[in-house]
Amino acid sequence: MNIRRFLKTDTAVPDSSRRSFLKVSAGASAGLMLGVSFSAPSALAQQASDAALEMNAFVSISPDNTVKVLIKHLEMGQGVYTGLATCVAEELDADWSQVVCEHAPADVTKYANLLMGQQGTGGSTAIANSFMQMRQAGAAAKAMLVAAAAAQWQVDASEITVSNGVVSHGNHSATFGELAVAAAQQPTPDRASLTLKTPGEFKLIGQDNTLRKDVGKHNGTAIYTQDVKLPGMLTAVVAHPPRFGSTVRSFDASAALARRGVQQVFEIDSGVAVVASDYWTAIKARELLQIEWDASDAETRSSGDILAQYRELVETPGAIAEAHGNPDSVLSASSDVTELMFEYPYLAHAQMEPMNCVAQVNGDSAVMWYGCQSPTSDKAAIAQLLGTSGDKVTIHTVFAGGGFGRRANPASDYVLESVQIARQVPNTPVKLVWSREDDMQAGYYRPAYVHKLSAALDAAGKPNAMKIRIAGQSIMAGTSMAAMMVRDGIDNTSVEGLTEFAYEVPERQVELHSPQVGVPVQWWRSVGHTHTAFSKEVFIDALARKAGADPVAYRLELLKNNPRETAVLKLAAEKAGWGTTELPEGWGRGVAVHTSFGSTVAEIVDVSVDGNNFKVERVVAAIDCGIAVNPSIVKAQVESAIAYGLSAALADEVTLTDGHVDQTNFHNYRVLRMNAMPVVETHIVPSTNAPSGVGEPGTPPIAPAVANALAAVTGRTFTRLPLRLA
Amino acid sequence: MAYLLTINGQSHEVDVEGDMPLLWVVRDHLNLTGTKFGCGMAQCGACTVHVDGVATRTCVMTVADSVGKNITTIEGLQSPQAKAVQQAWVELQVPQCGYCQSGQVMSATALLEQNPNPTDADIDAAMSGNICRCGTYPRIKAGIKMASAQFTNAAETA
Numbered sequence: 001m002n003i004r005r006f007l008k009t010d011t012a013v014p015d016s017s018r019r020s021f022l023k024v025s026a027g028a029s030a031g032l033m034l035g036v037s038f039s040a041p042s043a044l045a046q047q048a049s050d051a052a053l054e055m056n057a058f059v060s061i062s063p064d065n066t067v068k069v070l071i072k073h074l075e076m077g078q079g080v081y082t083g084l085a086t087c088v089a090e091e092l093d094a095d096w097s098q099v100v101c102e103h104a105p106a107d108v109t110k111y112a113n114l115l116m117g118q119q120g121t122g123g124s125t126a127i128a129n130s131f132m133q134m135r136q137a138g139a140a141a142k143a144m145l146v147a148a149a150a151a152q153w154q155v156d157a158s159e160i161t162v163s164n165g166v167v168s169h170g171n172h173s174a175t176f177g178e179l180a181v182a183a184a185q186q187p188t189p190d191r192a193s194l195t196l197k198t199p200g201e202f203k204l205i206g207q208d209n210t211l212r213k214d215v216g217k218h219n220g221t222a223i224y225t226q227d228v229k230l231p232g233m234l235t236a237v238v239a240h241p242p243r244f245g246s247t248v249r250s251f252d253a254s255a256a257l258a259r260r261g262v263q264q265v266f267e268i269d270s271g272v273a274v275v276a277s278d279y280w281t282a283i284k285a286r287e288l289l290q291i292e293w294d295a296s297d298a299e300t301r302s303s304g305d306i307l308a309q310y311r312e313l314v315e316t317p318g319a320i321a322e323a324h325g326n327p328d329s330v331l332s333a334s335s336d337v338t339e340l341m342f343e344y345p346y347l348a349h350a351q352m353e354p355m356n357c358v359a360q361v362n363g364d365s366a367v368m369w370y371g372c373q374s375p376t377s378d379k380a381a382i383a384q385l386l387g388t389s390g391d392k393v394t395i396h397t398v399f400a401g402g403g404f405g406r407r408a409n410p411a412s413d414y415v416l417e418s419v420q421i422a423r424q425v426p427n428t429p430v431k432l433v434w435s436r437e438d439d440m441q442a443g444y445y446r447p448a449y450v451h452k453l454s455a456a457l458d459a460a461g462k463p464n465a466m467k468i469r470i471a472g473q474s475i476m477a478g479t480s481m482a483a484m485m486v487r488d489g490i491d492n493t494s495v496e497g498l499t500e501f502a503y504e505v506p507e508r509q510v511e512l513h514s515p516q517v518g519v520p521v522q523w524w525r526s527v528g529h530t531h532t533a534f535s536k537e538v539f540i541d542a543l544a545r546k547a548g549a550d551p552v553a554y555r556l557e558l559l560k561n562n563p564r565e566t567a568v569l570k571l572a573a574e575k576a577g578w579g580t581t582e583l584p585e586g587w588g589r590g591v592a593v594h595t596s597f598g599s600t601v602a603e604i605v606d607v608s609v610d611g612n613n614f615k616v617e618r619v620v621a622a623i624d625c626g627i628a629v630n631p632s633i634v635k636a637q638v639e640s641a642i643a644y645g646l647s648a649a650l651a652d653e654v655t656l657t658d659g660h661v662d663q664t665n666f667h668n669y670r671v672l673r674m675n676a677m678p679v680v681e682t683h684i685v686p687s688t689n690a691p692s693g694v695g696e697p698g699t700p701p702i703a704p705a706v707a708n709a710l711a712a713v714t715g716r717t718f719t720r721l722p723l724r725l726a
Numbered sequence: 727m728a729y730l731l732t733i734n735g736q737s738h739e740v741d742v743e744g745d746m747p748l749l750w751v752v753r754d755h756l757n758l759t760g761t762k763f764g765c766g767m768a769q770c771g772a773c774t775v776h777v778d779g780v781a782t783r784t785c786v787m788t789v790a791d792s793v794g795k796n797i798t799t800i801e802g803l804q805s806p807q808a809k810a811v812q813q814a815w816v817e818l819q820v821p822q823c824g825y826c827q828s829g830q831v832m833s834a835t836a837l838l839e840q841n842p843n844p845t846d847a848d849i850d851a852a853m854s855g856n857i858c859r860c861g862t863y864p865r866i867k868a869g870i871k872m873a874s875a876q877f878t879n880a881a882e883t884a
């Protein structure tokens with residue numbers, strides 16, 4: 001596979017980026033959020049009376065009284081079905097039990113992420129960008145139901161009440177279902193005429209009374225890509241090259257083709273594809289392939305060599321990502337500079353459902369079924385590959401078995417792989433399935449990084465100058481998003497979290513080296529914050545110890561002009577009993593606080609140490625995410641983000657030996673299991689601010705909080721992930 | 727060759743290679759897709775079913791070895807313990823992405839069928855073979871305890 005070619009796409013993607021929302025202030029985004037598009041419903045009102053009647057692009061009501069909400073984001077566990085439907089049901093005054101959800105089609109004109117400008121899920125934006133839009137969609141549908149009732153009953157619309165799915169006036173009352181046909185014939189209300197509820201009027205938002213709408217996950221009936229069954233469907237697997245950048249020189253498929261059930265074997269850009277009647281047949285046939293690989297363009301280094309190069313790089317000046325004052329002069333004048341070097345490995349996403357995708361190519365059109373996270377960019381990439389237009393590509397989105405970033409691949413890697421295969425087997429649905437080994441070894445990893453942080457303390461023990469150097473691959477470089485996201489050689493996702501430093505340090509500079517390495521990299525839950533928050537929080541802890549200060553008090557002093565982080569940190573400290581409860585012998589307590597994706601999370605961790613082993617016993621978290629649309633799901637996401645980050649803190653690590661990925665499956669890529677999961681307590685800061693991110697912000701603080709807890713027990717500073725006592 | 731299997735109380739004849747894991751027989755040949763593929767080497771538990779009542783990883787159990795066994799998949803769960811587990815899963819909103827949850831439910835049910843009142847350590851021991859990358863472990867544990875309470879309370883009042 002020529003990885004560099006694969007990473008480069010000239011795909012026409014709207015001039016926007018999934019993560020550009022980070023730059024969007026609350027004020028600016030409020031304007032964007034008014035971009036709800038209501039489609040004309042009149043034609044649909046003519047449909048048969050038992051069909052769902054479309055009130056607008058997001059809400060349909062059936063005569064059987066079902067309210068269907070179309071969800072423009074991918075449900076991959078984060079609870080977006082429930083969250084978006086809650087916003088609709090709130091303003092519609094629907095009964096929660098009558099609400100069902102379905103993934104929206106891939107149509108950027110109706111279903112764009114308002115913070116990205118294209119349809120896509122990511123950057124913890126699902127609720128943040130939809131909060132007003134979904135409420136408007138619910139309010140608009142309610143206005144049409146009310147208008148229909150007013151006409152039917154010959155009463156003033158303003159005297160009609162709606163509650164729990166029932167429209168009432170005096171002796172009149174009707175269900176939504178009874179009014180659906182007439183409501184769909186009402187004119188679409190002007191957005192300006194809609195009056196939304198005040199937070200004090202919410203009945204569903206902010207409550208725990210909305211059970212999840214992504215149903216069927218407790219009894220095996222929920223459908224994922226892996227479960228898609230179509231008439232005549234075949235299954236494909238791909239033999240990927242053993243090293244990134246290797247290509248197929250030649251192959252012999254005769255033994256594979258002789259196996260019963262094997263249909264075809266052919267070369268594609270990313271390797272050799274085997275198409276068979278079922279997965280097991282395909283996998284067994286793949287083992288029989290004789291492939292000679294050409295490694296002349298391959299990445300042949302070991303991860304140790306790559307990290308050694310990064311350690312050298314951080315000793316040299318890099319591109320300046322941010323500069324305030326002249327920290328160099330302060331540091332060179334200081335006789336006591338604190339300096340720490342941090343190291344971070346490559347990480348696999350290791351979502352439970354290995355990558356897969358179902359594609360059918362008929363001439364110049366394609367029909368897709370998969371857990372699609374980036375409909376707009378995937379659609380454009382598929383159209384480009386087939387030399388066709390986007391309107392010839394249909395995407396049916398199904399549940400995704402986890403994502404954590406992997407399914408939103410800027411190069412649409414696995415999606416194009418499936419289309420390349422399906423194109424060779426025309427008019428036939430083909431399910432591409434990656435084995436766990438493919439999933440772990442065929443790439444797209446959180447990049448490895450080395451950071452070097454240097455600081456000097458003033459007479460009061462506070463940092464007055466700080467120098468930060470970061471070395472690691474750019475996620476954005478070479479992708480269609482580079483033009484938007486890489487500015488003056490700085491990929492913001494490499495430095496975010498260390499730029500815009502939360503603690504007050506008057507003189508500081510952040511520099512970046514973005515070396516070219518042939519290992520494919522991608523965002524991983526919380527992106528740059530996966531590493532920057534660790535360096536920032538472990539370094540601040542080390543400075544606090546040097547200053548002889550309490551870690552929480554030291555942070556609060558440096559955050560005195562940051563009321564939000566102050567409030568969140570204080571809440572976590574209070575709930576955890578920081579400084580007020582005694583810990584058993586051999587236990588330690590550590591803290592970290594970090595803001596990402598618009599939300600602030602503080603975590604306080606208790607660890608127990610036994611020789612060279614340790615266990616994370618308890619995590620107390622506090623989060624300020626604005627209005628918590630569904631507090632149960634917010635808590636679930638914080639628990640989830642902690643578990644995901646803790647897995648990386650304790651065990652996850654992808655290494656390469658001479659370019660070969662060493663890890664293959666869960667026996668040697670060891671992830672968090674129940675026996676290592678701590679008790680987690682989550683506290684939500686009450687807020688009337690617009691909702692901000694929830695899926696990712698819980699991840700960044702956990703690893704540094706654990707490291708700081710270990711430091712409290714051992715007196716040592718931990719600067720490498722995964723954490724090891726010996 | 728043909729193999730006769732007993733799955734969810736029904737007989738099924740399948741004509742596949744003898745080394746095909748039971749997982750792929752139920753998924754690809756019997757359309758029972760509730761049982762999930764996660765790792766293929768008994769490391770993650772997503773493919774767990776009950777074989778003669780014992781939680782078993784089907785990704786490493788061949789169809790040939792499955793003949794003559796009483797196999798229950800998530801689609802065939804009927805015991806009171808299973809119903810209690812599934813009810814708790816919904817009430818506590820345990821699943822997130824949900825992909826591992828069939829396996830979690832199968833392991834949790836097998837645990838409660840053998841030990842109606844498990845301790846935290848019993849739960850950790852029974853459930854640590856089932857990976858959940860969404861980290862639903864705290865709610866899984868709470869769900870097992872909620873389900874367990876039905877039987878222990880019933881036993882106390884009986």
